[in-house]
Amino acid sequence: MNPAKEYVVIIPTYNEASNITELLDNLLDENLHILVVDDGSPDGTSKIVENNSFYNQRTFLINRGSKKGYASACIEGFEWSINNKYDFVIQMDADFSHSIKDLKNMLRYSEEYDLVLGSRYIPGGEIIGWGLLRQILSKYANIVARIMTRSKLKDLTTGFRIYDIKLLKNINLKGLESEGYGFLVEILNLIIKKNKNIKEIPITFNDRKLGESKMSFNVILDAMKTTLKIGFINYIKN
Numbered sequence: 001m002n003p004a005k006e007y008v009v010i011i012p013t014y015n016e017a018s019n020i021t022e023l024l025d026n027l028l029d030e031n032l033h034i035l036v037v038d039d040g041s042p043d044g045t046s047k048i049v050e051n052n053s054f055y056n057q058r059t060f061l062i063n064r065g066s067k068k069g070y071a072s073a074c075i076e077g078f079e080w081s082i083n084n085k086y087d088f089v090i091q092m093d094a095d096f097s098h099s100i101k102d103l104k105n106m107l108r109y110s111e112e113y114d115l116v117l118g119s120r121y122i123p124g125g126e127i128i129g130w131g132l133l134r135q136i137l138s139k140y141a142n143i144v145a146r147i148m149t150r151s152k153l154k155d156l157t158t159g160f161r162i163y164d165i166k167l168l169k170n171i172n173l174k175g176l177e178s179e180g181y182g183f184l185v186e187i188l189n190l191i192i193k194k195n196k197n198i199k200e201i202p203i204t205f206n207d208r209k210l211g212e213s214k215m216s217f218n219v220i221l222d223a224m225k226t227t228l229k230i231g232f233i234n235y236i237k238n
Ligand SMILES: Nc1nc2c(ncn2[C@@H]2O[C@H](COP(=O)(O)OP(=O)(O)OP(=O)(O)O)[C@@H](O)[C@H]2O)c(=O)[nH]1
Pocket: 011, 012, 013, 014, 015, 016, 037, 038, 039, 067, 068, 069, 070, 073, 092, 093, 094, 095, 097, 159, 207, 208, 212, 213, 214, 215
């Protein structure tokens, strides 16, 4: 693969000032383009992006001004990537839970598949640093998502992905309804229905070391509601 022009990394951010500088440096070292979609983080994340030496050359920013949520940040990033004629879109968190080492491995498969998923739940994949409750919740969320989407994929809630832009162009992004992490299952459900080639690659997911967690009971409840709704619609449609 030639990452010089056609790959863009979409990074949604909310209060990631402690992580973003190092992450941008690491991604720029890999010769990738980057779009940060920030929701007016009070900690000045967007200022740091604007001060990056490659700003508006290989590092780009959409500052949405106020907290509008993870899903719509990703979707805005996807639309921007289509408009700016990239060939592949990498979706990645800002907090180093997703590693550059795993990204390099995933990139080896990006041209062969429509979607590459960084998977925590296939052999070779792991999670480091999560407490038992969060591990159980994530594992069960995935079991439910697998049943609801009738898929054999093991990690449907991973936010570490590489999409072929043709795939994103084929999806009605404006029609995606769920906010938060339910969106990960919602968009994957549409891709599964289109019988696209999806590849899961094992990753090591590290819990964030810096910055505050945004995970909460409401976020989990919301994602669960979305997943059940998707399943209900899938089952009544056939
Ligand atoms: N633009 C935007 N980004 C967000 C929002 N919520 C979370 N993010 C970003 O989305 C990515 C994933 O969110 P995280 O908070 O790391 O979620 P998580 O990994 O499930 O949980 P923790 O790491 O424990 O916080 C990170 O880069 C966040 O900064 C939001 O409302 N708007």
